[in-house]
Amino acid sequence: MSAEALQKPVDARWEMLRECVLYGLLFKAAMADWATLSTMPLKLSYQMLLEGLSRFAERKHWLLRQNLRRQGCELLAMRKQGSVYCVQVRLDGYVREALYSIELLKAECQERVRTWVVEQGERTAAGEKRQQNRSGEERKTS
Amino acid sequence: MTRKRVIFLADMQSFYASVEKAANPAIRDLPIVVAGDPERRSGVVLAACPIAKSYGVTTAETLWQAQQKCRHLVVVKPRMETYIRVSLQITRIFEAFTDLVEPYSIDEQFLDVTGSLHLFGGDPWKVAKAVKDRVWMETGIVSRIGIGENKVLAKMACDNYAKKRKEGIFWLKKEELPETLWQLPIEKLFGVGSRMKRHFHKMGIYRIGQLANTPLSVLTKRWGVNGEVLWRTAHGLDESPVSPKTHETQKGIGHHMTLPRDYHTSADIKVILLELCEEVCRRARSKRLMGEVVSVGCRGADFEQATGFYRQMKLDRPTNDAMELYEAACMLFDRHWEHTPVRSVGVHLGQLQPDDQCQLSLFEDRERKRSLAYAMDGIRARYGNDAILRAVSLLDAGQARERARKIGGHYK
Numbered sequence: 206m207s208a209e210a211l212q213k214p215v216d217a218r219w220e221m222l223r224e225c226v227l228y229g230l231l232f233k234a235a236m237a238d239w240a241t242l243s244t245m246p247l248k249l250s251y252q253m254l255l256e257g258l259s260r261f262a263e264r265k266h267w268l269l270r271q272n273l274r275r276q277g278c279e280l281l282a283m284r285k286q287g288s289v290y291c292v293q294v295r296l297d298g299y300v301r302e303a304l305y306s307i308e309l310l311k312a313e314c315q316e317r318v319r320t321w322v323v324e325q326g327e328r329t330a331a332g333e334k335r336q337q338n339r340s341g342e343e344r345k346t347s
Numbered sequence: 348m349t350r351k352r353v354i355f356l357a358d359m360q361s362f363y364a365s366v367e368k369a370a371n372p373a374i375r376d377l378p379i380v381v382a383g384d385p386e387r388r389s390g391v392v393l394a395a396c397p398i399a400k401s402y403g404v405t406t407a408e409t410l411w412q413a414q415q416k417c418r419h420l421v422v423v424k425p426r427m428e429t430y431i432r433v434s435l436q437i438t439r440i441f442e443a444f445t446d447l448v449e450p451y452s453i454d455e456q457f458l459d460v461t462g463s464l465h466l467f468g469g470d471p472w473k474v475a476k477a478v479k480d481r482v483w484m485e486t487g488i489v490s491r492i493g494i495g496e497n498k499v500l501a502k503m504a505c506d507n508y509a510k511k512r513k514e515g516i517f518w519l520k521k522e523e524l525p526e527t528l529w530q531l532p533i534e535k536l537f538g539v540g541s542r543m544k545r546h547f548h549k550m551g552i553y554r555i556g557q558l559a560n561t562p563l564s565v566l567t568k569r570w571g572v573n574g575e576v577l578w579r580t581a582h583g584l585d586e587s588p589v590s591p592k593t594h595e596t597q598k599g600i601g602h603h604m605t606l607p608r609d610y611h612t613s614a615d616i617k618v619i620l621l622e623l624c625e626e627v628c629r630r631a632r633s634k635r636l637m638g639e640v641v642s643v644g645c646r647g648a649d650f651e652q653a654t655g656f657y658r659q660m661k662l663d664r665p666t667n668d669a670m671e672l673y674e675a676a677c678m679l680f681d682r683h684w685e686h687t688p689v690r691s692v693g694v695h696l697g698q699l700q701p702d703d704q705c706q707l708s709l710f711e712d713r714e715r716k717r718s719l720a721y722a723m724d725g726i727r728a729r730y731g732n733d734a735i736l737r738a739v740s741l742l743d744a745g746q747a748r749e750r751a752r753k754i755g756g757h758y759k
Binding site for chain 1 (some may be wrong): 366369370371372429432433436439440443477480481484485486487
């Protein structure tokens with residue numbers, strides 16, 4: 206096997222499976238956090254933010270799940286087992302098990318939240334810039 | 348003709364540091380070390396991440412030395428329970444590839460994939476890569492894999508080649524040894540430490556190839572069976588199986604403590620001896636065993652200039668009672684201690700046998716002592732190791748309270 210080939214994953218479906226599990230947990234965690242926050246007296250409402258995050262993660266989760274199924278990988282069960290998160294899948298007809306460290310999943314979810322927040326910020330900034338350009342052009346033509 | 352085996356040795360890169368980095372994205376791009384007690388700036392570096400290593404920080408150096416090499420070093424307190432849990436998780440991941448998995452240490456495990464290779468495509472490189480990928484994706488830890496037809500070749504493939512390659516995998520083939528392993532310096536041979544290296548240099552042996560070409564009789568004459576083992580290792584010969592139950596058969600139970608300072612008086616050292624005897628006997632009882640040979644070892648702070656002793660004696664009868672063991676340990680200590688400062692103490696109980704049969708005594712109630720010890724063990728198991736302590740452990744010399752918060756001398 207060449208050194209280049211060794212850099213790439215042997216089966217990309219395992220990577221996709223991890224992403225799918227991560228987004229599956231993220232959308233549930235965002236809604237669970239919203240349920241906790243909604244019982245607290247706060248100055249602002251974070252409903253839109255958490256709902257947006259949860260919707261984004263859920264959409265991603267189902268998209269990945271669909272892609273996995275198309276590639277012969279079906280998610281059968283997910284459950285917590287002590288300090289690991291056990292995911293059972295049917296891969297090319299064989300039942301396999303992935304054991305994710307819960308600490309790692311939590312950290313990776315946190316990373317995806319950070320990326321989502323940055324992307325949302327960039328999208329808002331780009332929208333504002335477009336709006337400014339449009340109003341500048343309108344002023345010129347008038 | 349027997350089929351060649353395919354053995355992997357999987358080693359986790361900077362294991363403790365990698366576990367911490369996987370759990371905390373904020374420190375992933377920073378130089379970190381896992382070390383003793385960051386608040387007290389005490390202890391040694393247990394693991395340094397590759398970024399910290401690039402500043403010259405090494406494992407086992409003192410924390411203050413490491414901090415001098417790298418000013419913005421992030422120091423993380425060890426979490427031994429978590430590391431043990433992750434190690435067991437990795438064993439379970441390996442068991443998806445083969446049932447023959449032998450933990451060699453907390454961060455190294457042997458896998459015999461000979462029988463299951465065909466299930467994963469038949470190419471050892473691909474299987475090793477798949478193992479590596481799974482460990483990375485499920486634990487966030489980078490692993491390196493050495494491949495060989497036996498355990499020593501797999502180990503040397505990992506230590507000498509896989510760790511130094513970007514892809515982290517290397518296959519050390521026996522027929523290619525003259526071009527690969529034999530070219531390396533003698534200290535790269537598995538089983539050769541600094542002392543052995545000096546002996547070989549005195550004999551004019553500097554490379555592994557020179558050792559392999561030395562007549563076996565010369566080595567056995569000088570080192571007996573150990574000489575033969577080294578010669579066989581140099582030739583890549585090893586028939587030992589990968590046995591998952593290797594840690595289930597126990598030959599002895601020992602406990603060792605490195606002290607926070609030098610202990611000078613017999614009274615102080617005996618406090619530690621008693622605490623060690625308590626711990627050894629508690630572990631023996633938990634396995635329903637008792638031992639007949641006690642060994643005691645003491646060493647001074649300067650490990651280069653060896654001071655101290657390691658002696659053993661046979662007891663009149665097998666025991667797992669702390670006070671009986673303590674009496675014997677004190678006897679050995681009084682006989683062999685030369686009044687030099689002591690920095691590390693160890694007690695070992697050997698020649699183990701089941702504790703369901705014992706010689707009754709006419710003069711003492713052994714059964715009563717035994718049930719008292721088991722009752723104390725029950726309380727400790729339920730409420731923690733410091734739930735019941737001997738009064739001497741409350742003295743300045745006592746370490747039992749501090750050790751109750753630790754595993755293997757490091758924080759839980």
